Amino acid sequence: MPVKNRAVLADTNRMAYMETRATASTTRWAGVGHSTADDAWEAGVEAAAAAVERGDPELLVLFSSNRHDRAELLAGVAERAGGAQLIGCSTAGEIAPSGPSEGSVVVLALGGEGYSARTAAASADDGPRSAGTLVAQGAALPSNGSERQELLMLLTDSLVGDQQEIVRGAYGVVGAGVPMVGGCAADDLKMSKTYQFEGTRAMSGSVVGASISSDAPFGIGVRHGWSRVGEAMMVTQSNEGRVLTLDGRPALDTYLDLLDAPAEAREDPEAFTRFALGHPIGLSRRSGPDQIRCIGKADFDERSIGAVAAVPQGGLAWLMEGDVSSAVGAAEEACADAIAQLGGLAPQALVAFDCTGRRRHLEEKGVQAEVDAIRAAAHGAPVAGFYTYGEIARTHGMSGFHNQTVVVLALA
Numbered sequence: 162m163p164v165k166n167r168a169v170l171a172d173t174n175r176m177a178y179m180e181t182r183a184t185a186s187t188t189r190w191a192g193v194g195h196s197t198a199d200d201a202w203e204a205g206v207e208a209a210a211a212a213v214e215r216g217d218p219e220l221l222v223l224f225s226s227n228r229h230d231r232a233e234l235l236a237g238v239a240e241r242a243g244g245a246q247l248i249g250c251s252t253a254g255e256i257a258p259s260g261p262s263e264g265s266v267v268v269l270a271l272g273g274e275g276y277s278a279r280t281a282a283a284s285a286d287d288g289p290r291s292a293g294t295l296v297a298q299g300a301a302l303p304s305n306g307s308e309r310q311e312l313l314m315l316l317t318d319s320l321v322g323d324q325q326e327i328v329r330g331a332y333g334v335v336g337a338g339v340p341m342v343g344g345c346a347a348d349d350l351k352m353s354k355t356y357q358f359e360g361t362r363a364m365s366g367s368v369v370g371a372s373i374s375s376d377a378p379f380g381i382g383v384r385h386g387w388s389r390v391g392e393a394m395m396v397t398q399s400n401e402g403r404v405l406t407l408d409g410r411p412a413l414d415t416y417l418d419l420l421d422a423p424a425e426a427r428e429d430p431e432a433f434t435r436f437a438l439g440h441p442i443g444l445s446r447r448s449g450p451d452q453i454r455c456i457g458k459a460d461f462d463e464r465s466i467g468a469v470a471a472v473p474q475g476g477l478a479w480l481m482e483g484d485v486s487s488a489v490g491a492a493e494e495a496c497a498d499a500i501a502q503l504g505g506l507a508p509q510a511l512v513a514f515d516c517t518g519r520r521r522h523l524e525e526k527g528v529q530a531e532v533d534a535i536r537a538a539a540h541g542a543p544v545a546g547f548y549t550y551g552e553i554a555r556t557h558g559m560s561g562f563h564n565q566t567v568v569v570l571a572l573a
Contacts, residue, residue, distance in 0.1 A: 189275030205237020223249025293330025319345030380502030386491030496538035513546030
């Protein structure tokens with residue numbers, strides 16, 4: 162690519178959109194930067210510069226469209242915030258202070274003495290659980306005997322296998338006392354190759370994570386907004402994410418008949434996928450809401466349906482449905498749940514991990530309404546996030562992987 166005068170580019174009006182909002186306490190601060198610049202290096206500089214206006218950050222979290230050259234993007238971020246620890250990933254859309262976005266770059270910065278962080282990365286070549294274990298071990302913060310709050314943020318490659326195994330691997334290291342939050346990297350719905358970032362490295366087939374410690378509370382809200390349709394069914398035969406039979410009948414026939422699917426969804430794969438985005442399945446849990454699994458495709462010869470994550474054989478499942486109102490309501494509830502855990506403190510930032518399946522189902526007006534609800538709940542604090550291929554939120558027990566769900570992290 163041609164050589165650029167980078168100092169000039171960084172100081173020139175390039176018709177790229179930037180926005181930052183930050184709140185501060187005496188010991189910690191949060192900032193968010195957003196850029197829609199076409200040039201990757203430029204976008205990295207702009208988003209990072211807006212995010213770190215208040216000072217040198219302890220941690221940067223980067224969400225970026227796959228359209229940007231990754232090496233140039235990371236170099237641009239480092240140009241403005243070099244030396245800061247960083248994790249991040251590619252997306253299927255970004256959530257910025259101004260609202261939902263596409264093809265852009267969002268940077269969240271955490272700084273001040275009230276925060277400490279450590280990052281790590283691991284390949285999933287030896288399996289998802291091994292990667293989760295290694296990241297949790299590598300990111301572990303030293304114990305200082307204080308009562309500081311801690312969480313583990315994980316950003317994963319959704320295409321490497323069962324994401325719940327990543328959560329289980331990390332859980333085996335951090336235990337029940339450390340909540341986990343995060344999402345699965347995406348690639349603008351191409352389902353081909355996603356990227357994860359740690360420091361100045363861009364990787365695929367990996368898991369990256371950051372242990373974050375704070376002298377103030379964290380809050381995590383998890384809601385999906387889907388409602389059960391009909392009676393519970395037994396998953397009588399399944400293989401990982403492939404559901405072969407429900408209540409002893411071919412899963413595809415059961416699914417289509419109970420939902421009274423239109424004729425085109427019964428014979429055209431693309432029409433089926435469009436229909437299925439509004440009708441995931443819910444898996445029964447011992448406590449808490451149903452765990453949602455997005456139905457992505459059908460095998461019309463085998464008469465099976467495919468979920469994007471494991472559906473355990475022998476478990477109970479329900480067909481689900483929802484609309485714009487229930488989805489926006491879920492976002493409002495997730496924000497309220499997260500903020501309620503801050504002990505009366507105002508949020509310094511809200512970070513949203515929102516499923517791209519929800520985004521496609523909601524379409525433009527619904528997506529805008531959902532992000533507007535998150536922004537309203539933030540009461541002026543900066544908002545950041547991305548549209549994922551799956552969400553991570555483990556607050557109790559070992560289970561922590563979700564689909565078609567919105568997860569909100571509140572930072573006090």
